[in-house]
Amino acid sequence: MLQMDSGHLKRSSNSFRPSVLLLVTLLALFSGSIRIVNGEYISHSYQHNFTCVDWKRAPEAAVGNCTRYGRYGALRCYGGLNNLPTIPDLKVRRLEEIIFCGWPERVFNPLTDLQPFPRIRSLTIEHSDLREIAYDFPEMLYLQTINISWTNLSQINPRTFKRVHALRVVDLRWNQLVQLDGPLLLPRYFEKLYLAGNPWNCTRNFKWLLIPEKGAFIADREEIICADKKYKERNMMTVMGYKVLLRTECQSHVDLLNCSCTMHHIIPKTHIPLYTINCSNLQFQAMPSYIPANTTTLYLNNNEISDVLPLLDNPSYQNVVDVHLDNNRISSIDVLEGGYWFEHFRLLSLRGNKLQKIPVYALDNALDDNPNANLLLLSDNPWQCTCIFTLRFREILMKYIEIMRDANNITCVYKNSKPMRRANVLALTPQDVCKPEEEPKIYPLDLLNGVLAFLIVAILSKLAWDYYYYKNYGRVPWIVMKLP
CATH class of the missing domain: 1.20.5 (Single alpha-helices involved in coiled-coils or other helix-helix interfaces)
Known part of the structure; x- marks a missing residue:
C-alpha cells in the first residue's frame, strides 16, 4: 500500500512539473522578461532583435506614445514620445534599452534626445524618416549597442561615436549612406560595425577597408554592394582590391609615375577590371613601354610623341582598344599596316598631328576587317592635296563616314601654293586636285x-x-x- 501511494505520489509529481513549467513560462511572457522566437526562449538581454516592421499597426502609434516593458527597463516608442512625461522620472532614468520605431523628426540630436536616458545600454532607431545626426554622441558610460537602420540617413561624421566609450556594436544597415569621409573613429574596445544595404558610391575612396587596423571592425564587408552607376551591383571589397592593385602597378613603373590610373568598369560575370591610363600633358617623347594588364583606354594627348611602333610590337598594348594621341608629332602610321592592333582597335584619335599621307589601302582593309572599329579621328593634320592620294582618301572618308566622324573637318593643303590654301577633302573634285591652278601654263617644249x-x-x-x-x-x- 505504501508502495502504491509512493508510486502514485511520484506519478502526481511528474504530471505536476509540466504544469508548473507552463505556468512559469506564461508568467514570464506576460511580464515581458522572456519571449519566444521560432519556438525558443530568448531572454531580455537579446530583445534588440525586435523589429519595427509594421510599427504603425501598434495601438500606441496612433498618438505617438511609448510603452515600457520588462523588468529590465526597456522602452518602445512608436512615432513619438508624447507620453514620456507621464512615466516616473526615476523609472525613465533606469531604462536600459530604447527602441524608436518611426522617429518623428528628420534630425536626431544625441545631446538632447538621449539626455533623459543616462543608463541605456542599447539604442535602436528603425523605419523612420531620420536623415541627419545633428551632433556627435556625448560621453555615455553604459551605451554598448547602437542600431540605426531602415532610415533615410545619408551622411555620418567619422567622429559621431568616438566618445561612447563602452560602445561595442554599431549597426548602420539599410540607410541611404553614400560615402564616408574616412573610417569611423571608434572607442578602444569596439567590436563590430555593420554597413551593408546602403547605396554606397564606390567611386569614392573606400580603400581603407583593406587596411586591417581600419577595416577589421566591419563585420559585413563581404556583403557591401556598390550602387553607383560605374560599379553598380559589384562587391565593394572587390572594387577596392582592384583599385589598390592598379595603384601599386602604376607606382611601380617609372613610365607611369605621373600618370593617372583609374578603373572605369568591372565586367559583370567574369569580374575582370578594365583600366584607363591618362598620361596627357606630361611632355612624353615616346609611348610608355609598360601598361598594366587589363588596360583598355590610354590617353597620351598633348605630348611630343612621334612614333606609334609600340602599338605594333609591344604586347602590353594588345588589349588597349582606345588610344588618344591628339596634338603630338606623329607624321606616319605606316608601321601599323597589317598589324594585330590596327585590325582590332575600337578608337584611335590622331587629331592635331603632322600626318600628310597614310596608306589608304591599308586603312581600308583594316576598317573593313575590324568589326570593333567605332571611331577614327584624323582632322587638324596637314594632309597634302595631291591627285592620287586625295581622291582615294576622299573615297575612304565617304565609305567610313560613320567611323571617321570628323570627316567634314578634314582639310588638305595645296603644295607650293602661295599663300597657303586649304580645301575640304570631301568637297574636292578630280578637276580641283589633278589640274591645280598653280602648275605652269608654258611647258619647256x-x-x-x-x-x-x-x-x-x-x-x-x-x-x-x-x-x-x-x-x-x-x-x-x-x-x-x-x-x-
Whole structure:
C-alpha cells in the first residue's frame, strides 16, 4: 500500500512539473522578461532583435506614445514620445534599452534626445524618416549597442561615436549612406560595425577597408554592394582590391609615375577590371613601354610623341582598344599596316598631328576587317592635296563616314601654293586636285617650239631683205661674197 501511494505520489509529481513549467513560462511572457522566437526562449538581454516592421499597426502609434516593458527597463516608442512625461522620472532614468520605431523628426540630436536616458545600454532607431545626426554622441558610460537602420540617413561624421566609450556594436544597415569621409573613429574596445544595404558610391575612396587596423571592425564587408552607376551591383571589397592593385602597378613603373590610373568598369560575370591610363600633358617623347594588364583606354594627348611602333610590337598594348594621341608629332602610321592592333582597335584619335599621307589601302582593309572599329579621328593634320592620294582618301572618308566622324573637318593643303590654301577633302573634285591652278601654263617644249618659230621667221625675213636689196641695188649679201 505504501508502495502504491509512493508510486502514485511520484506519478502526481511528474504530471505536476509540466504544469508548473507552463505556468512559469506564461508568467514570464506576460511580464515581458522572456519571449519566444521560432519556438525558443530568448531572454531580455537579446530583445534588440525586435523589429519595427509594421510599427504603425501598434495601438500606441496612433498618438505617438511609448510603452515600457520588462523588468529590465526597456522602452518602445512608436512615432513619438508624447507620453514620456507621464512615466516616473526615476523609472525613465533606469531604462536600459530604447527602441524608436518611426522617429518623428528628420534630425536626431544625441545631446538632447538621449539626455533623459543616462543608463541605456542599447539604442535602436528603425523605419523612420531620420536623415541627419545633428551632433556627435556625448560621453555615455553604459551605451554598448547602437542600431540605426531602415532610415533615410545619408551622411555620418567619422567622429559621431568616438566618445561612447563602452560602445561595442554599431549597426548602420539599410540607410541611404553614400560615402564616408574616412573610417569611423571608434572607442578602444569596439567590436563590430555593420554597413551593408546602403547605396554606397564606390567611386569614392573606400580603400581603407583593406587596411586591417581600419577595416577589421566591419563585420559585413563581404556583403557591401556598390550602387553607383560605374560599379553598380559589384562587391565593394572587390572594387577596392582592384583599385589598390592598379595603384601599386602604376607606382611601380617609372613610365607611369605621373600618370593617372583609374578603373572605369568591372565586367559583370567574369569580374575582370578594365583600366584607363591618362598620361596627357606630361611632355612624353615616346609611348610608355609598360601598361598594366587589363588596360583598355590610354590617353597620351598633348605630348611630343612621334612614333606609334609600340602599338605594333609591344604586347602590353594588345588589349588597349582606345588610344588618344591628339596634338603630338606623329607624321606616319605606316608601321601599323597589317598589324594585330590596327585590325582590332575600337578608337584611335590622331587629331592635331603632322600626318600628310597614310596608306589608304591599308586603312581600308583594316576598317573593313575590324568589326570593333567605332571611331577614327584624323582632322587638324596637314594632309597634302595631291591627285592620287586625295581622291582615294576622299573615297575612304565617304565609305567610313560613320567611323571617321570628323570627316567634314578634314582639310588638305595645296603644295607650293602661295599663300597657303586649304580645301575640304570631301568637297574636292578630280578637276580641283589633278589640274591645280598653280602648275605652269608654258611647258619647256612649248618654249622650244616658240624659239624655233622665231628663228624661221627671222631667216625668212633676212632672205626677203637680201633679195630686195639685190634686186634694187645689184649687190649680193656679204656672206655670199665670202663663199669660195
